[in-house]
Amino acid sequence: MLADDAVLFREGLARILTDTGFTVTGRAGDGTTLLDLVRADPPDVAVIDLRMPPDFAAEGIDTAAAIRAATPGVGLMLLSQYVEVHHALRLMTDFDGGVGYLLKDRVSDLTTFAADVRKVAGGATVIDPELVARLVARRRERDPLDALTDRERAVLALMAQGLSNTAVAADLHLSIKTVEAYVTAIFTKLGLTQHEREHRRVRAVLTFLRA
Amino acid sequence: MLADDAVLFREGLARILTDTGFTVTGRAGDGTTLLDLVRADPPDVAVIDLRMPPDFAAEGIDTAAAIRAATPGVGLMLLSQYVEVHHALRLMTDFDGGVGYLLKDRVSDLTTFAADVRKVAGGATVIDPELVARLVARRRERDPLDALTDRERAVLALMAQGLSNTAVAADLHLSIKTVEAYVTAIFTKLGLTQHEREHRRVRAVLTFLRA
DNA sequence: GCTGTGACCAGGGTCAACCCTGCTTTTGTT
DNA sequence: AACAAAAGCAGGGTTGACCCTGGTCACAGC
Structure with missing residues (x-):
């Protein structure tokens, strides 16, 4: 068959x-x-x-x-x-x-x-x-996205579409404060510590797109 | 054959x-x-x-x-x-x-x-x-990147690597103010007007990556 | 000589994004 | 029952990113 x-x-x-x-x-x-x-x-x-x-x-x-x-x-x-x-x-x-x-x-x-x-x-x-x-x-070498919870992954997926925190909040029926908390958690789990040279949101999106 | x-x-x-x-x-x-x-x-x-x-x-x-x-x-x-x-x-x-x-x-x-x-x-x-x-x-619909000058394209390329404006300035030997001006020009030329739902920097990067 | 464009830069302003700290509720595990 | 993790959210703070307006200089085209 x-x-x-x-x-x-x-x-x-x-x-x-x-x-x-x-x-x-x-x-x-x-x-x-x-x-x-x-x-x-x-x-x-x-x-x-x-x-x-x-x-x-x-x-x-x-x-x-x-x-x-x-x-x-x-x-x-x-x-x-x-x-x-x-x-x-x-x-x-x-x-x-x-x-x-x-x-x-x-x-x-x-x-x-x-x-x-x-x-x-x-x-x-x-x-x-x-x-x-x-x-x-x-x-x-584990996939860096593995460390993310389902919700974090969902937030990152929308970030990767170029959505603002306002839009992510609206689409997932969350408050902006919640999305901000998730964004910070995502940065931490992807190892994207604060660094003068990095735009971490873009880095997180690139990580997502390459996974 | x-x-x-x-x-x-x-x-x-x-x-x-x-x-x-x-x-x-x-x-x-x-x-x-x-x-x-x-x-x-x-x-x-x-x-x-x-x-x-x-x-x-x-x-x-x-x-x-x-x-x-x-x-x-x-x-x-x-x-x-x-x-x-x-x-x-x-x-x-x-x-x-x-x-x-x-x-x-x-x-x-x-x-x-x-x-x-x-x-x-x-x-x-x-x-x-x-x-x-x-x-x-x-x-x-011509390639949106065609409208960018060489310098704007160079700035966008570094943005697409997740670099901050500070890093882009350092790498291209420009001041941060200049990079900011280029970033704004890039948004304008890519048709990325201010919109509550968009994170325009990410959108610009996605446009670059897809070109 | 004049005009237009690109490159480059500054002062001053706004604000979305991010960060810290703290909290409640739900769910799953021990 | 106790504990941990995830989900969700708030108040308050900082700041990098962006925007507006204005400017100089070099170069190319007319």
């Missing part, structure tokens, strides 16, 4: 899978269609693009979770354009095997790729080595 | 082209290899990923230019993951037809895609409609 909204890629992948011995039982351009198709005719494995319509914001992994819940025996191979460590982590912890997570551009051999898909169909976990390396590195 | 470093995509595309009536005479993972292959056995058309190794910074279009110079009769179909207006412009102006520029994710029909590739092989120019729309919009 194939799920990817990019026609060129999906149709190309369908041909590759057919050539490497798989039977492609269906194709879907979005998560809802995929879930319906899998329920109707559970395949050995579903190959899913991580970013799917409508929001292209990793619905692929939510769809995968829904498939796992509905049809636990179906393997789930996720393909991503970019390294997204937290999704890999989620796959390794929330799913009980039978999942794969590969980067599209790092697949260099079709035979190995096919073998990985088979492993996943057989219940194994297959994660791109680059992701493992990133996970290890990540544990060493 | 196919040129794309992403094996999954390239091999999938090879199969699609074969299925839609083309003969795929060769495959290349980088521009140099592609140029060599095209010289050795010029095809009707080369399908090229815009982003190629080693720098993934649009070598595809340079390779296309080199191919055009060496073998003028070869059509050039470029595929891009993202809209990049300046590359489309270059294709339309520097090349004398026989070029195409499509976005990977916006190809929704294989038959139409194949027809587009044939048009390019026949000497036509095929550009994704979305790009045309962007080009038209771009001519209307």
Whole structure:
């Protein structure tokens, strides 16, 4: 079963899978269609693009979770354009095997790729080595935004859109005093101590944009 | 002829082209290899990923230019993951037809895609409609940074690194009063009038980062 | 010679942003 | 039950950022 909204890629992948011995039982351009198709005719494995319509914001992994819940025996191979460590982590912890997570551009051999898909169909976990390396590195240098509470992150997100404290207060239904308190807390947690050379609000925004 | 470093995509595309009536005479993972292959056995058309190794910074279009110079009769179909207006412009102006520029994710029909590739092989120019729309919009709303003088741009660049006015003054060997004057001028030229909801310095920085 | 523009700068003013200190309430953990 | 953290907010203070107005000098174009 194939799920990817990019026609060129999906149709190309369908041909590759057919050539490497798989039977492609269906194709879907979005998560809802995929879930319906899998329920109707559970395949050995579903190959899913991580970013799917409508929001292209990793619905692929939510769809995968829904498939796992509905049809636990179906393997789930996720393909991503970019390294997204937290999704890999989620796959390794929330799913009980039978999942794969590969980067599209790092697949260099079709035979190995096919073998990985088979492993996943057989219940194994297959994660791109680059992701493992990133996970290890990540544990060493934690994301500075990790220290922020949900509220602080929300405030910073609006700051990063160029909103004033007045606007942030209005949008989050808070008082300006509260927002000011959060802003100061954000600076502290991001290690942005008062310094003559820094415009800390801009620095905080840059940190957010780079995360 | 196919040129794309992403094996999954390239091999999938090879199969699609074969299925839609083309003969795929060769495959290349980088521009140099592609140029060599095209010289050795010029095809009707080369399908090229815009982003190629080693720098993934649009070598595809340079390779296309080199191919055009060496073998003028070869059509050039470029595929891009993202809209990049300046590359489309270059294709339309520097090349004398026989070029195409499509976005990977916006190809929704294989038959139409194949027809587009044939048009390019026949000497036509095929550009994704979305790009045309962007080009038209771009001519209307010129880059806001164009209105800035060299000095204003320099000041904004340092602002965009999160520097305070004090630091900008020190780095550019100016007085703080001068920097303040430039900052106000920058806001005016970027159309950032005083508004209760905006933090204009952050907005200016965001404008700079997106340019 | 005149005009316009860019670069550079000052005095004086306003205020949003930030900081400090202190508080209450809610929620989660032990 | 006790404690800690997060959320939310206030009073009062400081100040960097911004704004207005005015100025000089160098350079380019007419």
